[in-house]
Amino acid sequence: MKQQQFEALRRADWQQFEQHLEQLEARSKHTRNLDDFPKRYRALCQDKALAQSRAYSNALVERLGQLVSRGHQQLYRHRSRTLSRVIGFLLAEFPRAVRREWRAVGIASAFFYGPALLVGTLIFFFPELIYSLMDAEQVRGMEQMYDPSARRFGEGALRESDSNWVMFGHYISNNIGIGFRTFATGLLLGIGSLFLLLFNGLVIGGVAGYLSQLGYVETFFGFVIAHGAFELTAITLAGAAGLKLGWALIAPGALSRLQALQQAAQQSMSLVYGVILFLLIAAFIEAFWSSMNLAFSTKLMVGAVMWLWVGAYLGWMGRTHATQ
Amino acid sequence: MTLPAVLDTRYPLETPEGIDLLLQPAGPIPRALAYLIDLCIRGLVMLAFSIVLIFFGRLGMGLWSILFFLLSWWYPVLFEVLWQGRTPGKHYLGLRVVHADGTPIGWSASLIRNLLRTVDMLPLVYCAGFISMLSNARFQRLGDLAANTLVTYQERALINTTHISVAPQQPPVALDLEEQLAILDYAERHQQLSEERRQELAELLCNSLQIPRAQAQTQLLGMASYLRGPQ
Numbered sequence: 001m002k003q004q005q006f007e008a009l010r011r012a013d014w015q016q017f018e019q020h021l022e023q024l025e026a027r028s029k030h031t032r033n034l035d036d037f038p039k040r041y042r043a044l045c046q047d048k049a050l051a052q053s054r055a056y057s058n059a060l061v062e063r064l065g066q067l068v069s070r071g072h073q074q075l076y077r078h079r080s081r082t083l084s085r086v087i088g089f090l091l092a093e094f095p096r097a098v099r100r101e102w103r104a105v106g107i108a109s110a111f112f113y114g115p116a117l118l119v120g121t122l123i124f125f126f127p128e129l130i131y132s133l134m135d136a137e138q139v140r141g142m143e144q145m146y147d148p149s150a151r152r153f154g155e156g157a158l159r160e161s162d163s164n165w166v167m168f169g170h171y172i173s174n175n176i177g178i179g180f181r182t183f184a185t186g187l188l189l190g191i192g193s194l195f196l197l198l199f200n201g202l203v204i205g206g207v208a209g210y211l212s213q214l215g216y217v218e219t220f221f222g223f224v225i226a227h228g229a230f231e232l233t234a235i236t237l238a239g240a241a242g243l244k245l246g247w248a249l250i251a252p253g254a255l256s257r258l259q260a261l262q263q264a265a266q267q268s269m270s271l272v273y274g275v276i277l278f279l280l281i282a283a284f285i286e287a288f289w290s291s292m293n294l295a296f297s298t299k300l301m302v303g304a305v306m307w308l309w310v311g312a313y314l315g316w317m318g319r320t321h322a323t324q
Numbered sequence: 325m326t327l328p329a330v331l332d333t334r335y336p337l338e339t340p341e342g343i344d345l346l347l348q349p350a351g352p353i354p355r356a357l358a359y360l361i362d363l364c365i366r367g368l369v370m371l372a373f374s375i376v377l378i379f380f381g382r383l384g385m386g387l388w389s390i391l392f393f394l395l396s397w398w399y400p401v402l403f404e405v406l407w408q409g410r411t412p413g414k415h416y417l418g419l420r421v422v423h424a425d426g427t428p429i430g431w432s433a434s435l436i437r438n439l440l441r442t443v444d445m446l447p448l449v450y451c452a453g454f455i456s457m458l459s460n461a462r463f464q465r466l467g468d469l470a471a472n473t474l475v476t477y478q479e480r481a482l483i484n485t486t487h488i489s490v491a492p493q494q495p496p497v498a499l500d501l502e503e504q505l506a507i508l509d510y511a512e513r514h515q516q517l518s519e520e521r522r523q524e525l526a527e528l529l530c531n532s533l534q535i536p537r538a539q540a541q542t543q544l545l546g547m548a549s550y551l552r553g554p555q
Contacts, residue, residue, distance in 0.1 A: 002552060002553020045342070055505045057511075058505065059512045076425075184442035261469065262469075265436045266432065
């Protein structure tokens with residue numbers, strides 16, 4: 001069959017296919033009569049193969065190729081019911097991913113809490129060490145923020161409620177940004193993640209140790225304990241996800257380094273979504289609960305409940321019997 | 325059939341139907357331009373909102389931080405996932421992001437490639453990403469490698485093939501498929517070429533097809549018309 005005859009024979013089908021494509025691409029609500037789309041797509045693929053093997057002109061082959069390519073984009077999409085996936089993620093996938101990656105989570109926690117405790121203890125006994133972590137200006141600002149005597153004037157950490165919004169926005173952009181960076185720099189053989197974990201651990205530990213020896217225990221720990229459960233856990237999880245990337249490059253096992261990296265990236269996304277969720281919760285608590293002027297015992301209790309809840313959620317949620 | 329030339333970046337992708345889709349990955353320059361356009365758009369949006377939000381006091385400052393966060397981390401992700409792999413900058417340059425298997429990009433892949441941008445930017449002005457793009461055939465930066473995604477050219481509108489109004493003429497010798505294709509291509513593109521170039525190309529075939537130089541063009545068109553068959 002010559003090209004012109006072939007075109008004349010099939011043109012109507014191609015035009016109809018293109019119309020269907022346009023409907024699908026516009027995502028219009030009136031996508032009726034599209035049940036035979038896969039069938040038409042296969043027919044089109046056959047036409048393209050025929051045109052190519054019969055050495056019909058490149059213009060025709062290219063035109064059919066473009067139709068095939070657009071059809072491919074519409075036919076092979078990863079469609080999923082978003083709501084059920086979100087629920088599944090919260091009820092099972094996220095905590096399971098954390099337990100599955102317990103080694104990475106363990107290492108990340110060690111690199112975060114270890115230095116924090118060490119430096120916190122050191123600074124508690126040798127307060128002048130704080131100046132090797134931050135400059136005098138920052139130390140003074142921090143002292144002012146958590147000074148218990150500032151409470152009466154409505155300054156410091158326990159501030160007026162309309163500034164909560166400022167801080168909410170600040171926490172979201174700042175903390176989630178740190179979380180993202182801690183994850184992404186894991187690509188540098190894990191070194192970036194370890195560095196950021198270590199650095200944040202040192203600063204947080206140093207601040208805690210310094211303020212404790214000043215006797216600002218109530219204002220500081222009362223402020224941080226509740227949202228810390230989510231925020232600190234999220235940072236270690238972001239670090240764990242980053243370490244997973246780095247480890248895939250260091251020890252890819254039976255896969256090629258590229259494949260190992262792609263697999264690790266795919267798997268670590270469960271942790272990253274969890275990090276985003278936890279940091280959103282943390283920002284909310286930090287802005288609207290932690291700033292409230294309540295008794296230390298109340299704050300301590302709520303904080304304890306938060307830590308227990310996070311621990312129980314990550315430790316037990318989504319455990320099912322072996323048959324599943 | 326038509327083998328891609330050595331210098332061509334086209335990358336064949338076999339679909340389950342046994343068809344090769346030809347994806348054409350985009351190189352560093354158009355991608356950098358797309359990025360710059362996106363950067364300008366983000367800057368302008370930020371500026372516009374700053375002017376509005378300044379009247380909302382502390383609430384405005386909070387919203388400003390959130391907006392800054394959204395624009396810096398989520399702008400590419402949201403556009404790519406919700407707008408068929410395109411950000412405004414990519415759309416302007418005719419690019420789009422797809423999975424390496426040619427399917428539309430999803431949330432996880434988009435988030436991976438855009439979070440790992442942080443590393444591609446290191447140590448400054450996308451050096452790591454640039455080196456990575458130059459060292460693989462599909463121009464993937466590190467984020468693309470990890471997410472297994474590609475930035476390709478979108479399908480462009482095709483030139484209209486014009487009718488050949490020359491009487492069909494049988495070729496003097498039997499032609500194999502590639503030779504037939506060359507003649508068809510010549511006929512289809514011949515309107516886009518200058519008169520001199522048409523003649524120059526046609527004369528290349530004069531000796532092997534045994535046609536006089538003066539009639540080279542019309543005879544070639546005639547053969548193309550013969551190969552395409554009757555209307």
